[in-house]
Amino acid sequence: MSIGGQSDASDRKIYRFTPEGFAKMKERLDYLRNVKRREVADYIHEAKEAGDISESSAYEEAKNDQAMLEGEILELEHRIAYAEVMTPDMHADTDGTIHIGMQVEVETDRGTKRTFKIVETFEANPKEGLISDQAPVGKALMGHREGDEVSVSTPGGVTTYTIISVRPML
Numbered sequence: 001m002s003i004g005g006q007s008d009a010s011d012r013k014i015y016r017f018t019p020e021g022f023a024k025m026k027e028r029l030d031y032l033r034n035v036k037r038r039e040v041a042d043y044i045h046e047a048k049e050a051g052d053i054s055e056s057s058a059y060e061e062a063k064n065d066q067a068m069l070e071g072e073i074l075e076l077e078h079r080i081a082y083a084e085v086m087t088p089d090m091h092a093d094t095d096g097t098i099h100i101g102m103q104v105e106v107e108t109d110r111g112t113k114r115t116f117k118i119v120e121t122f123e124a125n126p127k128e129g130l131i132s133d134q135a136p137v138g139k140a141l142m143g144h145r146e147g148d149e150v151s152v153s154t155p156g157g158v159t160t161y162t163i164i165s166v167r168p169m170l
Helices: 019-049 057-081 136-141
Strands: 015-017 083-085 102-108 113-119 130-132 149-154 157-168
Touching: 015 019, 019 057, 019 083, 057 083, 113 136, 130 136, 136 149, 136 157
Parallel strands: 015 083, 113 130
Antiparallel strands: 102 113, 102 157, 149 157
16 A cells, blocks of 8 residues: 555456456446446436426436446446456466366265356356355355365355366366
8 A cells, every 4th residue: 555545556456357257347338338328318318308407306316327327337447457357377377276267066965066167256147157256155165175175154054065176267
């Protein structure tokens, strides 16, 4: 941290994305900039034309929508500026421990096999097997290796996973 609480370049977080996640993020940013901004601007214009904006709930709502939109655009621009797209060779020098960007095959204590891909929180999608490094299962797996057993407390009780394989997810 530098003087005045300002971060210097070494304090900046690098956001790791799958190639698909990075493409989706860029697509979302393009949509917000080129489609959604225009829709919100039109809505604000219509609300202004409807009369007295000092007491217009439609105008107030449109301005709130605009603020939220601009906040999301700024966040996406920041993530893109500090993005690192994962490639298979990124994991060439790892020691086999689980970290973001790894695909992990596990077997539960009941014999069920599952495959998880460890990603950062904003790219998580459990239905697609993309789990966050901050989710209970992801957090429990982080730093472990093939052959390790980990226990995870879930709403359904404690589940023990045996790690069968660890490899780059790409």
